[in-house]
Amino acid sequence: MENTLIQQESDDINYHLHPYTNARKHQEQGPLVIVKGDGVYVEDIHGKKYLEAMAGLWSVALGFSEKRLVEAAMRQFEILPFYHQFTHKTHDVAAQFAKRLIDIAPVPMSKVFFTNSGSEANDTVIKLVWYRSNALGLPDKKKIISRLKGYHGVTVASASLTGLPGNHRGFDLPIDRILHTACPHYWRDAQEGESEEQFSTRMAQELENLIQKEGPETIAAFIAEPVMGAGGVIVPPATYWEKIQAVLEKHDILFIADEVICGFGRTGKMFASETFGLKPDVLVLSKQISSSYQPLSAILLNEKMFNPIADESNKLGVLGHGFTAGGHPVAVAVGIENLTIIQERNLVAHAATVGAHMLKRLHELGNHPLVGEVRGIGLIAGVELVIDKSRKTALEVPGQLGTMVIKELQDLGVISRNIGDTLAFCPPLIITVEQVDEMVNKFKQALDIVHEKVTG
């Protein structure tokens, strides 16, 4: 393969260490080098086109060629290419975007803190929760509960929140004071004859038991994605959220909704907190906030969070936290334009409609011998593959089936992602019904090819 590689491919192998990649295998197989984007499609260095069924990393809401975002960035570069928000300073776009975000928040929120990535945002939230407990004179109220299979980032603290072994193994994580409760995957984990409602009651009871075991007065916050993304696209079962929220309220535990994937229309409403009736104290946003054209994340805090933090900063003299590039003016300018476009073009309603079509088409594959469960909401879906439908098992090596399908699908011109044996679909919000059909038809073809390989 080596001598057929073009320069960028061999440069990549020789000089580039990749995130979420097997570094040794990469040296053998080399990279997929993407060089261009157009709508929901991207093109590789050999001129092959792919439908990007993951919107990059669950994030490119407006597709890969939205000129207005480029123009918004260019305008801001010309006017003010950098300024910060430290020491009582700001720039006009940050103030403007903060107000726009508070205006559209699904529950009353008070202030916005800008950061650059989902991980940084969640790290910041942990610090602000601890700071708040100190402000309230509750130094022992510091533990934060997250969920197994939840994904909240990769920095030392946010990776600790993440409930996936791959983010802890080899890194000496998680850190202390982070706890994990069960993942609500009804299809896989329900007991014989248990209804969704009964399963949700059991999930809430497990949370209650964990809180009692640790001591309710030591638990500061609970963090969750309304729909789990990177853990396998897990949609909560009926009554799950109302029961979980009742437990949190009972013990005065803060609720942090990580809407890094769900926010800005993904579930068919502007925020998944609306879709599921959530009342978070903190809302974490990133990815679709700027369609990922620029790195940007935002934390929305309610009064219950803001007031003690403000008092503590007054007592200590300063809130000793912030990132040089947090709320970078170019990123924020892109964020403002991105939101304007989502609103002007009714892309949230579009995501709901085209998402319903995507789910209908995926559910039609339910009879395929390799399909175990189809799950999703709005324009995000997961299809869990199995070999044995009744036992819900895949191949002996977990993830092997998923990897085989993803490879065939890529050859057919669709980029998706396998989370173990679950195939994720999370295309740009601008995708059309015809493009959804192209995506699902090719997925079916890939399933047929792999089925032939594993049974033939």
Ligand code: PMP
């Ligand atoms: N939270 C959620 C729900 C995410 O999906 C992600 C990224 N996939 C993150 C946080 C971390 O974001 P980042 O990769 O920007 O640090």
